[in-house]
Amino acid sequence: MFDCRVHGKPVPPDVLGEFRDSTALMSDSSALQSRMAEDGYVFLRGVIGPSPIAMARHEVFCRLADVGEISEPPRDGIFTGRSERAEQDADLGKFWQSISEGPALRRVTHGQEMKYVLDTLFGEPSRGYDFIFLRPGVPGRFTFLHYDLPFFSRGTKNVVTAWTAIGDIPTTEGPLFVLENSHRFDDLIKPIQQIDYNSKESPQVQMMDDAVEFARSRSSKLLTTNFEPGDVILFGMTTMHGSFDNCSPTNRTRLSVDVRWQPASEPVDDRYFGANPAGTTGAGYGELNGAKPLTEPWHTR
Ligand SMILES: O=C(O)CCC(=O)C(=O)O
Ligand SMILES: [Fe+2]
Numbered sequence: 001m002f003d004c005r006v007h008g009k010p011v012p013p014d015v016l017g018e019f020r021d022s023t024a025l026m027s028d029s030s031a032l033q034s035r036m037a038e039d040g041y042v043f044l045r046g047v048i049g050p051s052p053i054a055m056a057r058h059e060v061f062c063r064l065a066d067v068g069e070i071s072e073p074p075r076d077g078i079f080t081g082r083s084e085r086a087e088q089d090a091d092l093g094k095f096w097q098s099i100s101e102g103p104a105l106r107r108v109t110h111g112q113e114m115k116y117v118l119d120t121l122f123g124e125p126s127r128g129y130d131f132i133f134l135r136p137g138v139p140g141r142f143t144f145l146h147y148d149l150p151f152f153s154r155g156t157k158n159v160v161t162a163w164t165a166i167g168d169i170p171t172t173e174g175p176l177f178v179l180e181n182s183h184r185f186d187d188l189i190k191p192i193q194q195i196d197y198n199s200k201e202s203p204q205v206q207m208m209d210d211a212v213e214f215a216r217s218r219s220s221k222l223l224t225t226n227f228e229p230g231d232v233i234l235f236g237m238t239t240m241h242g243s244f245d246n247c248s249p250t251n252r253t254r255l256s257v258d259v260r261w262q263p264a265s266e267p268v269d270d271r272y273f274g275a276n277p278a279g280t281t282g283a284g285y286g287e288l289n290g291a292k293p294l295t296e297p298w299h300t301r
Contacts, residue, residue: 001018002016002018002171002224002226003247004016004171004177004224004244005244005245006242006244007210008245009212011212011244012212015215015221015222016222016223017180017223017224018223018224019043019178019223019224019225019233020035020043021043021044022035022042023044023045025042026117027120028120029120029121030123032120036160036236039183040178040182040183040184040235040238041223041233041236042233042234043231043232044117044231044232044233044234045228045230045231046228046229047113047114047117047230047232048108048113048230049113049230050229052107052230054075054229055104056104056105056108056166057075057167057229058075058104059102059103059104059105060099060102060105060136060166060255061075061253063098063099064099067083067084067085067089067293068085069082069083069085069293069294069295077167077253077254077255078253079138079251079252080251081251083295085293085294091286092286092293093283093286093287093291094285095291096286096288096290097276097285100132100285105132105134105166108164108257109128109162109164109259110128114128114164114232114259117162117232117234118160118234121160121234122262122263125263125264125265126262126263127261127262127263127264127268128162128260129259129260129262129273130272130273131277132257132258133257133258133259134255134256134257134288134290135254135255135256135289135290136253136255136290137243137255138246138251139245139246139247140297141246141289141297142243142244142298143241143242144208144209144242145179145208145211145240145242146208146241147182147188147189147239148161148241149189149192149193149237150195152237152269152272154269154271155262155266155267155269158262159236159260159261159262160234160235160236160237160262161234161236161237161258161259161260161261162234162259162260162261163176163233163234163235164230164232164258164259165227165228165231165256168227169226169255169256170227171225172246172247172248173248173254174243174244174245174246175224175226175254175256176227176233176241176243176256177211177222177224177241177244178222178235178239179211179218179221179222179239179240179242180220181218182218182239182240183236183239189238208242211242224244253294
């Protein structure tokens with residue numbers, strides 16, 4: 001069905017499944033809430049239109065072209081295999097912040113379409129976190145299977161991640177996957193719910209290094225799709241997810257952005273808000289994988 005790899009190994013078809021499509025329910029609060037409760041995620045096609053997506057893609061890839069990482073034309077997102085980012089910009093965190101705060105990107109992440117969907121899901125006015133995770137994934141980059149809960153739940157526990165494809169992301173190019181029914185794995189969720197958020201220690205995170213083995217052991221599947229530009233997947237803090245390997249033979253960079261949302265009425269974790277958000281560790285945008293030159297791999301959350 002889908003052609004995907006995890007850590008270089010092809011994912012067998014019996015462990016793969018497709019997201020349930022909830023696009024037809026986009027305006028129905030109670031239907032979206034039921035889907036989220038049942039599946040742990042809500043998948044919506046084409047939330048953001050082609051033009052805002054193309055503009056955001058252009059904005060980001062032009063900045064990466066300026067530091068020699070992306071070849072012409074930038075919209076194709078082809079990685080050159082080189083980077084002058086560190087030479088050109090002494091402060092990689094500031095460089096990444098300036099890309100992450102680009103107006104065309106923010107139009108996608110915090111614009112009216114996204115807000116409408118999140119307001120509908122929460123059934124009340126929502127608020128998107130200012131601190132966002134832009135992820136250019138070149139071959140060699142992927143994200144381990146994990147829960148988001150330990151990172152984003154100091155203010156309220158009622159937080160949702162919105163992951164958006166900024167361009168098409170076929171299954172061969174490292175899209176997001178969700179582990180089916182992982183929002184019901186109480187044995188794993190209970191311990192992370194008991195983390196002491198006032199402690200200064202960095203939270204211990206459950207990372208499953210072999211997603212295929214783990215899915216098998218739980219009689220579960222890795223759910224994904226061939227993402228089209230502007231598709232969005234929303235998932236809760238207790239839904240396990242990761243991303244496949246990018247196997248593009250042409251070094252095409254997959255571009256996504258993930259942003260947390262919560263009801264505006266609930267307390268916020270101020271590390272993720274304001275003009276210079278501190279981020280999880282206090283290092284601001286410099287702590288993000290995106291802040292690394294494209295020549296450096298990631299294998300993290
Ligand atoms: O895009 C990825 O590789 C990972 C995304 C993720 O972990 C998230 O959106 O919470
Ligand atoms: Fe995550």
